[in-house]
Amino acid sequence: MKKFTSVSDVSNLQQIIKKALEIKENPLLETDKGKGKTIGLVFLNSSLRTRLSSQIAAQNLGLNILTLNAAQEAWNLEFADGAVMNGDTVEHIKDAIEVLNQYCDIIAVRCFAGMKSKEDDVNESILSQFEQHAKVPVISLESATRHPLQSLADCITITENLGHFDKLSVNRKPKVVLTWAPHIKPIAHAVGNSFAEWMQEMDVEFVIANPEGYDLDKNFTKDVKVIHNQDEALKDADFIYVKNWSSFDDYAAMPEVKENWMLTNEKLTNTNQGKVMHCLPVRRNVELSDEVMDGENSIIYQQAKNRIFSAQAVFSEILDELN
Numbered sequence: 001m002k003k004f005t006s007v008s009d010v011s012n013l014q015q016i017i018k019k020a021l022e023i024k025e026n027p028l029l030e031t032d033k034g035k036g037k038t039i040g041l042v043f044l045n046s047s048l049r050t051r052l053s054s055q056i057a058a059q060n061l062g063l064n065i066l067t068l069n070a071a072q073e074a075w076n077l078e079f080a081d082g083a084v085m086n087g088d089t090v091e092h093i094k095d096a097i098e099v100l101n102q103y104c105d106i107i108a109v110r111c112f113a114g115m116k117s118k119e120d121d122v123n124e125s126i127l128s129q130f131e132q133h134a135k136v137p138v139i140s141l142e143s144a145t146r147h148p149l150q151s152l153a154d155c156i157t158i159t160e161n162l163g164h165f166d167k168l169s170v171n172r173k174p175k176v177v178l179t180w181a182p183h184i185k186p187i188a189h190a191v192g193n194s195f196a197e198w199m200q201e202m203d204v205e206f207v208i209a210n211p212e213g214y215d216l217d218k219n220f221t222k223d224v225k226v227i228h229n230q231d232e233a234l235k236d237a238d239f240i241y242v243k244n245w246s247s248f249d250d251y252a253a254m255p256e257v258k259e260n261w262m263l264t265n266e267k268l269t270n271t272n273q274g275k276v277m278h279c280l281p282v283r284r285n286v287e288l289s290d291e292v293m294d295g296e297n298s299i300i301y302q303q304a305k306n307r308i309f310s311a312q313a314v315f316s317e318i319l320d321e322l323n
């Protein structure tokens with residue numbers, strides 16, 4: 001693997017899921033693989049899971065780790081090409097990346113959507129600069145449009161829970177529903193887009209449920225069925241992935257939603273004892289109720305744990321390329 005920014009960088013999805021599950025069985029399988037090599041984890045935005053799971057994964061592979069919480073610790077970065085830097089910005093992203101090239105064998109970066117310019121976000125205005133200027137493999141720790149390490153962890157988690165589905169002995173593919181949930185502020189599309197892309201590579205029946213005005217970018221959802229009625233979408237669901245996102249068409253707007261889309265135990269009765277997923281962090285009793293979050297159908301903490309093995313499988317494949 002030469003880089004990891006989307007599902008298209010994975011040559012065989014089932015193989016990397018299998019590898020991640022082997023790593024989960026024995027996380028110290030390849031403790032020397034990264035010896036003498038350095039991964040830079042650059043965070044332009046906040047993180048709990050991505051930062052810590054990446055650090056554990058890199059540690060398990062024997063990599064040296066440089067973590068930079070750039071928003072708090074680095075110079076104020078300039079992203080515009082040709083900018084006259086006579087204002088608040090102190091260091092151009094191009095120069096920062098060139099310096100990271102001197103220190104790192106792998107550069108991993110988190111750069112969220114700015115949610116101000118649809119064009120900038122759709123074109124990955126920051127990640128594209130890393131891809132352009134980095135001379136070492138680049139890994140996305142979530143970008144403007146995708147969250148691939150999360151999506152791989154989601155695929156691992158669904159695979160681990162297929163036993164539950166098999167026991168139900170129904171003659172169909174597992175039904176996975178990505179359902180929109182309410183939120184108090186405009187949220188980016190990266191997790192939803194990415195989950196949609198990766199589910200299209202899995203052997204599942206995949207459906208998206210969201211209110212009118214909240215359809216995701218067609219470039220990610222392609223021919224996936226989008227249903228504007230949550231109860232209808234949830235019927236017989238085996239996996240329910242809860243996530244908020246703002247409007248894509250009316251970029252970053254939050255059109256009014258009259259129905260209650262918060263996932264509750266009552267809504268789960270319509271499902272096939274559906275397992276509930278969320279990438280976290282979650283707004284309890286806004287996106288989903290306490291009873292769902294803490295209930296027996298939730299596999300959300302398992303999903304968070306799998307972030308380690310998702311990252312470790314990817315770092316290991318990148319190291320294969322470097323060694």
Ligand code: CP
Pocket residue numbers: 046047048049050051142150279280281
């Ligand atoms: N799910 C996820 O990426 O969590 P963090 O934002 O805490 O890294």
